[in-house]
Amino acid sequence: MEGRHVTLLPGVGTRLAGRLERLGIRTAADLLLHLPHRYEDRTHIRPIGSLRPGEKVLVEGTVELAEVARGRRRRLLCRLSDGTGRLDLVFFHFYPRQAEQLRRGAVIQCFGEVRHGYAGLQMAHPEYRQVEPGGGVGDSSLTPVYPSTEGLAQGQLRRLSEYALALLPEELPDLLPAEVLPDPEWPPLDDALRRVHRPPPESDPDALLEGRDPAVQRLAFEELLAHHLTLRRRRQALHEGAAAMVLDGGTELTAGLRAGLPFELTAAQERVDAELAADMASSTPMLRLLQGDVGSGKTVVAALACLRAVGSGGQAVVMAPTELLAEQHLRTLHGWLSPLGVEVAWVAGGAGAAERRAALQRLAEGRAAVAVGTHALFQDPVAFRRLALVVVDEQHRFGVHQRMALKEKGGEYEPHQLIMTATPIPRTLAMTAYADLDVSSIDERPPGRTPVQTVVVSDARRGEVVERIRGALDEGRQAYWVCTLIESSDELEAEAAEETAQRLSEALPGHRVELIHGRLPASDKERAMAAFAAGEAALLVATTVIEVGVDVPNASLMIIENAERLGLAQLHQLRGRVGRGRAASTCVLMYHGPLSETARARLAVLRETDDGFVIARRDLEIRGPGELLGTRQTGALTLRVADLGRDAGLLDAVGRVGDRLLRDEPGVAEALIRRWVGDAERYGQV
Ligand code: ADP
Ligand code: MG
Secondary structure (H helix, E strand, O other): OOOOEHHHOOOOOHHHHHHHHHOOOOEHHHHHHOOOOEEEOOOOEOOHHHOOOOOEEEEEEEEEEEEEEEOOOEEEEEEEEOOOOEEEEEEOOOOHHHHHHOOOOOEEEEEEEEEEOOOOEEEEOOEEEEOOOOOOOOOOOOEEEOOOOOOOOHHHHHHHHHHHHHOOOOOOOOOOOOOOOOOOOOOOHHHHHHHHHOOOOOOOHHHHHOOOOHHHHHHHHHHHHHHHHHHHHHHHHHHOOOOOOOOOOOHHHHHHHHHHOOOOOOHHHHHHHHHHHHHHOOOOOOEEEEEEOOOOOHHHHHHHHHHHHHHOOOEEEEEEOOHHHHHHHHHHHHHHHHHHOOOEEEOOOOOOHHHHHHHHHHHHHOOOOEEEEEHHHHOOOOOOOOEEEEEEOOOOOOOHHHHHHHHHHHOOOOOEEEEEEOOOOOHHHHHHHOOOOEEEEEOOOOOOOOOEEEEEEEHHHHHHHHHHHHHHHHOOOEEEEEOOOOOOOHHHHHHHHHHHHHHHHHHOOOOOEEEEOOOOOHHHHHHHHHHHHOOOOOEEEEOHHHHOOOOOOOEEEEEEOOHHHOOHHHHHHHHOOOOOOOOOEEEEEEEOOOOOHHHHHHHHHHHHOOOHHHHHHHHHHHHHHHHHHOHHHHHHHOOOOOOOOOOHHHHHHHHHHHHHHHHHOHHHHHHHHHHHHOOOHHHHOO
């Protein structure tokens, strides 16, 4: 750990150290990297006559009058004048000493927010200090205001940052000489830190706070670089000495699958298939993220990869986040692979104990070549004979440490890994949170899809919506009704879904309504899903469990209740369940009014675009990276300076400089990681 411990700074005892610890500050270096979140301007003394309500300003004047007023509430009133005007200072809490200091004739400087008062302008509880008459000078820099915690005053943080700044550059040596930095205008590290902590009077605080100032860019760049390096290093470590099976066989099997498909692969699918084939033909384990919007056809690409593994003498496992989705994969893969003589084993709950034991047995003996189950699989004592490929579906949140756990299952060999997601990961996140993965994208949809028309309606018009469903069902089409709740407890959501199913089934006589929610036994879910997939059930009422993967091309209408409460990416995922066939599809986003301006704007994004990347970017802007990644992953992404949305422009340079450092200056790379990320363990725990 870089830098001296805070207790070595003047006046820091264990109590203060404890409070600093709550902000993640342990060393003087941490103090330097704890940046202000706003600034106050006390560099200029403002004439009182020029003040406007709402301004936070520094003024200086002579106390004309001071009194303790006893009304409903005791208060200290004090009138200040500087010759240009008068300002009232009000203190509701005060010590006798204060009344003494603020006596008539004293000259004081005070800083605070100007408001309308009883008689003219006033400041309540300003910070103040007594000055020599005619002292007249403000501070020499903008005043930093730091993110703080209970029991830690701004004054203390300012004092401590002052000490820490005095220890520069030794305390935080510059690791990135100017020739490494992408912009020659950026200041060296110590100047950048001084500027951010104590901006000169003429600097633009907005430019500092919005990351446009070169000093902030310099720091943000270094931080993003450190995160990027951490992941690259971990990837290297992961593969040190590891060998995967070379999976270059399976040509006949893949040709067989292609011949049996009712469609041709898209150019994007072909490209990704070739990328996977190249990765898997190497003894370096593949670690690849495949992103492709909902309905882009990732499954068939995964199936081809499985066949390559099987045809090379290995086994493959396909895991999905929910049982519903896993079951669907089982059906699809079974349908595609068993005609080729490849046995697919089902190893999830829902299967009876005996059945499960038999499946495990067949996997252990290597007779079943492909296993399908939920993500729980990697924790289970499933033994494979020759596990060579792991496919993880719809799981961009699949953490590093889960990836590590899977590594163990390969025995002698490390399995190749393919992680698939329909949640497009903005480049910013990909470079920082996923730099340990290679990325492939299916950026094209299969032909013949009609775009989904999206409409936004109030739930006051529920009756009309039901009529619309009736119309669609009467034409032989199928529909989804998705129930969501404010409090998304499984139980309440299940209840609401049951009630909705009941009501809709009464409102739509002659049509079979099925129900799926998280609390139903697996067999019931399977039955409902199978009935819907076969077209026997016309309407499927479901909770958001159907968010991922479900594929019924004849379903062309989807209603999403309380749409305003869901994230854009999630709505896009849900909507992706329709528009899979040739019929024109509609998605009705039903909201519970009144709708706020922001909510209206968010829903409008979905009406306007069907591009998952655009939607993800907007979602990131609106909700921040934490939401997108899930809380577990964000622990790794607590950024001190950089902002993933704002600083996207720095990333090309981050990648370039990162590669160069890893190659030429591994020691510098290590030092950057230690400085910004701390011990690498923290990353392992995400
Ligand atoms: P996702 O990427 O969302 O997992 P799927 O793999 O479930 O998408 O594919 C969606 C649907 O598109 C499936 O019915 C699949 O059989 C079909 N499909 C996949 N590739 C093609 C293609 N090249 N042409 C036509 N249909 C395709
Ligand atoms: Mg899928």
